Amino acid sequence: MGEKTISGFSKLSKMGKIKWLVENFFKDPETVKRELASYLLANEEQQRILDGFSENTISNYPLPLGIAPNFLVNGVTYCVPMVTEESSVVAAAASAAKFWLDRGGIHAKVIGTLKTGQVHFLWYGDPILIASHTDELAAHLTRGCREITRNMEERGGGIRNISLVNMCDREPGYYQLLVEADTRDSMGANFINSILECCAQAIPVWFEEHLPDDVPVPEVIMSILSNYTPDCRVHVWVECPVADLGEFEGGLSSEEFARRFYTAVRISHIDPYRATTHNKGIFNGIDAVVLATANDFRAVEACGHTWAARSGRYKGLSKCSVTDGIFRFELEIPLAVGTVGGLTTLHPLAKRSLEMLGNPDAATLMQVIAATGLMQNFSAIRSLVTTGIQKGHMRMHLHNMLLRLEATEIESAQAIKYFEDKTVSFPELRKFIEKLRSTLAVRS
Numbered sequence: 001m002g003e004k005t006i007s008g009f010s011k012l013s014k015m016g017k018i019k020w021l022v023e024n025f026f027k028d029p030e031t032v033k034r035e036l037a038s039y040l041l042a043n044e045e046q047q048r049i050l051d052g053f054s055e056n057t058i059s060n061y062p063l064p065l066g067i068a069p070n071f072l073v074n075g076v077t078y079c080v081p082m083v084t085e086e087s088s089v090v091a092a093a094a095s096a097a098k099f100w101l102d103r104g105g106i107h108a109k110v111i112g113t114l115k116t117g118q119v120h121f122l123w124y125g126d127p128i129l130i131a132s133h134t135d136e137l138a139a140h141l142t143r144g145c146r147e148i149t150r151n152m153e154e155r156g157g158g159i160r161n162i163s164l165v166n167m168c169d170r171e172p173g174y175y176q177l178l179v180e181a182d183t184r185d186s187m188g189a190n191f192i193n194s195i196l197e198c199c200a201q202a203i204p205v206w207f208e209e210h211l212p213d214d215v216p217v218p219e220v221i222m223s224i225l226s227n228y229t230p231d232c233r234v235h236v237w238v239e240c241p242v243a244d245l246g247e248f249e250g251g252l253s254s255e256e257f258a259r260r261f262y263t264a265v266r267i268s269h270i271d272p273y274r275a276t277t278h279n280k281g282i283f284n285g286i287d288a289v290v291l292a293t294a295n296d297f298r299a300v301e302a303c304g305h306t307w308a309a310r311s312g313r314y315k316g317l318s319k320c321s322v323t324d325g326i327f328r329f330e331l332e333i334p335l336a337v338g339t340v341g342g343l344t345t346l347h348p349l350a351k352r353s354l355e356m357l358g359n360p361d362a363a364t365l366m367q368v369i370a371a372t373g374l375m376q377n378f379s380a381i382r383s384l385v386t387t388g389i390q391k392g393h394m395r396m397h398l399h400n401m402l403l404r405l406e407a408t409e410i411e412s413a414q415a416i417k418y419f420e421d422k423t424v425s426f427p428e429l430r431k432f433i434e435k436l437r438s439t440l441a442v443r444s
Helices: 014-025 029-038 044-051 089-101 127-132 134-144 146-154 189-210 254-270 272-292 297-308 342-346 348-356 362-385 389-404 409-421 426-443
Strands: 065-073 076-083 107-122 158-166 174-182 219-225 232-241 318-323 326-334
Touching (some): 065 089, 065 348, 076 089, 076 272, 076 362, 107 362, 127 134, 127 158, 134 146, 146 158, 146 189, 174 189, 232 362, 254 272, 254 326, 272 326, 272 348, 272 362, 297 326, 326 362, 342 348, 389 409, 389 426
Antiparallel strands (some): 065 076, 107 174, 107 219
16 A cells, blocks of 8 residues: 555646656556646646646646537527537537527526525524514625625625525524625626625624623534525527428428427426436536536536426426427526636636637526527437437447547548448447458458
């Protein structure tokens, strides 16, 4: 164990970290060292910026930045940047966007932009007493945070509401101070956490100074923002007459497609096994744009899954209806993202991604992100209820399988041509490449 543990690792230089790592954990240290170095940026300033995003960095982990064109959202056309490693995600989103481009495009509306933070504390006094002083406490805390909120207030944001939540029925003495804030175009995590820590320090002092001497002082347990943001929410939808959906592969009529599509979405509301995969498809699109704009995809996913379970049962996030001959497909989801501050300002490609989108404000970015999730979901369900998911997915995955088989350019070109009208699978592809190679070997 001695050589695989180390003290003071973080104090080593990058090359020092790499040297220790490769010598103790890899069979071919020199090869691994060269490989890690090959992914570092030649531009030292940009590399320094990337290194600053995390700790103990030894290299970069590249992911492809793709583009999904033809997104018409509220009458504005976008090229949507998407960072993902999963085959067919970008193609699927682009295909659905193109489908709806001539059918009225995607409609979007921001429902709210409030984000929430909590101060969790224990207090064993009279609940009626504290309830009667809630407004007074809220006003005091708002004034006490003025230094923190002043700049945000000048931009139209700031604290919108402070309320007290009595949770004593679930845990003796447990209360929450709930702070709702508008952070404008920033994601706002640091802003909200600063407010909460200010409130956490002020609460015990306020109790001592404003309530009778025999009233106990609360014990603050912790203060932290919540990544569940149900009041920072966006609604996106597409709709058109069923007849305008057209015909689908296999001669499926528009009416039959609409019926099958509606049923597939309903199944995601009934069965959590299907709902999980259904929602994963939505996040295939959402996460890709969140990553491309250097926002926090983990927070966005955690929030979305909580929203999907808000009824007490986990359900699919999107909805479908077919009413009076109109097909409608929609998604309502909380999305807390920013377009200023943090990595969105620092990451070179995130800045270009936002520029590509017209340097949107946070509300507009919410709409584009949700629209991408909806389009990804539409493509997936369209495939499922028509040709099946594997035909298109495996065709997109063909390139990755050819890389695994170390196929040459000539072999790849022949394989792509051969599988144009066939279902792709790795065993079949391997068989084809081996046969091709044996044929070429005989000829030579």
